[in-house]
Amino acid sequence: MTAPDDSTVRSASCLRANMVRALLDQDSVTSESVAAAFAAVPRHRFAPEASLDLVYDLHRTVPVKQDAHGLDISVMSAAHLQGVMLEQAAIQPGMNVLEIGSGGYNAALIQELVGGAGAVTTVDIDRDVIDRARRCLDDAGYSQVKTVLADGESGVADGAPYDRIIVTAAAWDIAPSWISGLTDNGRLVVPLTLRGTTRSIAFDRDGEGLLGCSYRLARFVPMQGQGAATEERKELLRDGVAVQSDDARVRLAAQALNHALDTPRLLQWSGAAYDLPDELELYLALNLPRAARLHASHDIVDNGLVEASALLGVPALVTEDSIAYRTRRENQSTGGFESGVVAHGPHAKNLAEQYVELLRTWAHHHRLRGAAEIRYLPGPAASSLPPGSVAKRHGVVAVTWH
Ligand SMILES: C[S@@+](CC[C@H](N)C(=O)[O-])C[C@H]1O[C@@H](n2cnc3c(N)ncnc32)[C@H](O)[C@@H]1O
Numbered sequence: 001m002t003a004p005d006d007s008t009v010r011s012a013s014c015l016r017a018n019m020v021r022a023l024l025d026q027d028s029v030t031s032e033s034v035a036a037a038f039a040a041v042p043r044h045r046f047a048p049e050a051s052l053d054l055v056y057d058l059h060r061t062v063p064v065k066q067d068a069h070g071l072d073i074s075v076m077s078a079a080h081l082q083g084v085m086l087e088q089a090a091i092q093p094g095m096n097v098l099e100i101g102s103g104g105y106n107a108a109l110i111q112e113l114v115g116g117a118g119a120v121t122t123v124d125i126d127r128d129v130i131d132r133a134r135r136c137l138d139d140a141g142y143s144q145v146k147t148v149l150a151d152g153e154s155g156v157a158d159g160a161p162y163d164r165i166i167v168t169a170a171a172w173d174i175a176p177s178w179i180s181g182l183t184d185n186g187r188l189v190v191p192l193t194l195r196g197t198t199r200s201i202a203f204d205r206d207g208e209g210l211l212g213c214s215y216r217l218a219r220f221v222p223m224q225g226q227g228a229a230t231e232e233r234k235e236l237l238r239d240g241v242a243v244q245s246d247d248a249r250v251r252l253a254a255q256a257l258n259h260a261l262d263t264p265r266l267l268q269w270s271g272a273a274y275d276l277p278d279e280l281e282l283y284l285a286l287n288l289p290r291a292a293r294l295h296a297s298h299d300i301v302d303n304g305l306v307e308a309s310a311l312l313g314v315p316a317l318v319t320e321d322s323i324a325y326r327t328r329r330e331n332q333s334t335g336g337f338e339s340g341v342v343a344h345g346p347h348a349k350n351l352a353e354q355y356v357e358l359l360r361t362w363a364h365h366h367r368l369r370g371a372a373e374i375r376y377l378p379g380p381a382a383s384s385l386p387p388g389s390v391a392k393r394h395g396v397v398a399v400t401w402h
Pocket of ligand 1: 152
């Protein structure tokens with residue numbers, strides 16, 4: 001790797017100082033130790049082919065590798081999300097940390113946090129990625145970080161138990177090795193996908209299982225290998241409209257649902273406040289009795305067929321021939337927003353009523369940041385689970401709301 005010239009080093013240092021200030025201003029970083037790590041590691045040395053502006057943009061990822069369809073399978077994660085997850089991890093000097101999903105930069109940040117007495121192992125399933133991470137780590141002066149080529153689903157036994165395991169790809173489930181690979185007081189930070197929406201959850205060990213202590217909205221490239229989410233089904237209804245679900249109770253009947261969208265819409269307002277969108281989304285996704293996710297393109301939204309709430313995907317309640325999903329409107333009297341439901345199909349009225357009831361329950365009882373308590377219980381799921389629980393391959397995610 002060629003050494004960067006003086007002006008690049010100067011502008012990178014300046015951009016890095018600005019990045020650290022902005023991470024602190026936006027509360028992505030709240031501790032001195034994490035701020036110091038971001039200030040110490042030259043982020044651009046881990047993406048030498050990218051522009052400095054992109055590398056030091058807080059909210060943008062830096063592409064590393066795409067699949068045959070051009071979809072990202074490896075990126076350098078956005079700095080703000082790395083900051084949030086490192087704060088969730090609460091890493092202390094001297095700790096032994098495993099990172100699953102590599103790139104080099106985050107491992108270097110972790111090395112700064114654990115210091116000379118600690119140890120960092122980073123594992124990636126992709127040879128190109130791990131070789132590149134190795135080169136960047138050596139080039140930036142972090143040769144003590146251990147790099148491993150393997151499927152992180154099995155953990156990295158050589159080095160276990162770990163005080164912290166940080167997963168940096170979206171996981172559909174929690175691999176048993178991630179729990180058994182932790183020390184008794186260990187913490188797992190993992191972007192876990194629940195009914196199509198992902199939260200970075202910090203879990204502490206709780207007997208055989210895990211108890212969540214914080215969660216934050218997160219977006220990540222998907223986990224590959226043994227842990228890949230084969231349970232996710234996706235159906236294209238028409239160009240620009242798709243539904244997806246991993247809920248075993250849901251049958252995605254593409255033709256009938258597409259037909260439903262052409263029938264007149266039923267619009268029902270809840271009278272309840274719409275805010276804290278990520279909190280509400282998690283509540284809806286886990287409490288709808290037959291949950292799917294509706295996605296629509298800008299063209300479809302612009303021509304009025306589907307509401308803008310579906311641009312990034314919105315929790316939907318579906319039957320074989322009907323669908324209901326959330327929308328919102330300005331509330332003139334409060335200055336905020338009111339939630340509502342759009343429904344189509346022969347069962348539109350019934351679905352809209354069920355959905356509106358959930359919007360009201362959330363707004364009246366749980367409209368708080370951090371109101372969800374998330375547990376992971378390893379082992380087979382009971383045949384019927386309470387609302388808020390999701391059966392996974394190796395256990396059950398059980399969420400209750402305060
Ligand atoms: C968002 S990138 C990691 C970013 C990185 N931590 C950084 O420093 O910015 C996600 C990585 O996870 C890797 N990955 C996906 N599935 C994996 C698995 N089963 N085991 C290990 N790595 C995996 C991908 O190859 C990809 O490089």
